[in-house]
Amino acid sequence: MLDELFLLNGVLNIGDWIPWINFLDLQGYVKRMKALCKKFDRFHDHVLGEHKARKEKEKDFVAKDMVDVLLQLADDPNLEVKLNSDGIKGFTQDLIAGGTDTSATVVEWAMSELMKQPHLIKKATEELDKVIGKERWVEERDIPHLPFIDAIMKETMRLHPVAIEDLSMEEVYGLSTPRKVPLVAVMEPRLPVHFYQF
Secondary structure, eight states, X not given: OHHHHHHHHSOOOHHHHSGGGGGGOTTSHXXXXXXXXXXXXXXXXXXXXXXXXXXXXXXXXXXXXXHHHHHHHHHXXXXXXXXXXXXXXXXXXXXXXXXHHHHHHHHHHHHHHHHHOHHHHHHXXXXXXXXXXXXXXXXXXXXXXXXXXXXXXXXXXXXXXXXGGGSOOOBOOSSSOOBSXXXXXXXXXXXXXXXXXX
16 A cells, blocks of 8 residues: 555556646556545555554553543643544554655665665675674673663574676665566575574
8 A cells, every 4th residue: 555655656647747637647646546545545444443443442441552641632621722533544544654654665766776786785694794793792891781782683684696697676666666576585594503592
């Protein structure tokens, strides 16, 4: 749904430029936008319904996430600008879209560039090993156990470089310029298997 949202936000709709043929929806974008709107409405209604039910059920309700905070704001009679259900849906959608698509797209392009340049993969791996090694040294001597360092050590992976000609760098239009062909990368553990057993 997010992919479709970003794609449709970046398309060139002929009807926007020639308004008298807009009703024909020659490219089918308006139809796709309406269908997507219905899907997002169902999603948001479900999410808001769950949060409202919990809010009504719990006597001493405490907000646990942004949706809870928005629902509390909507009930606040002292707000100068009233927040309604559509406003909550809009804020929620902005948070989800802004927090996922752009970040994922940047990481995907960065990994693509790294895969085309093996010397950079090697350099990044060496730098990570140095930083993580220093943190582990500090942890063992001065700081109580830091579980996130263990997680980083265990989950550090190695990217296998591919032939430059085999990796497409084509992009498609949209708000965040995603890759035309999604990146498929095989990750391989760098550490012995027993480090990954819990």
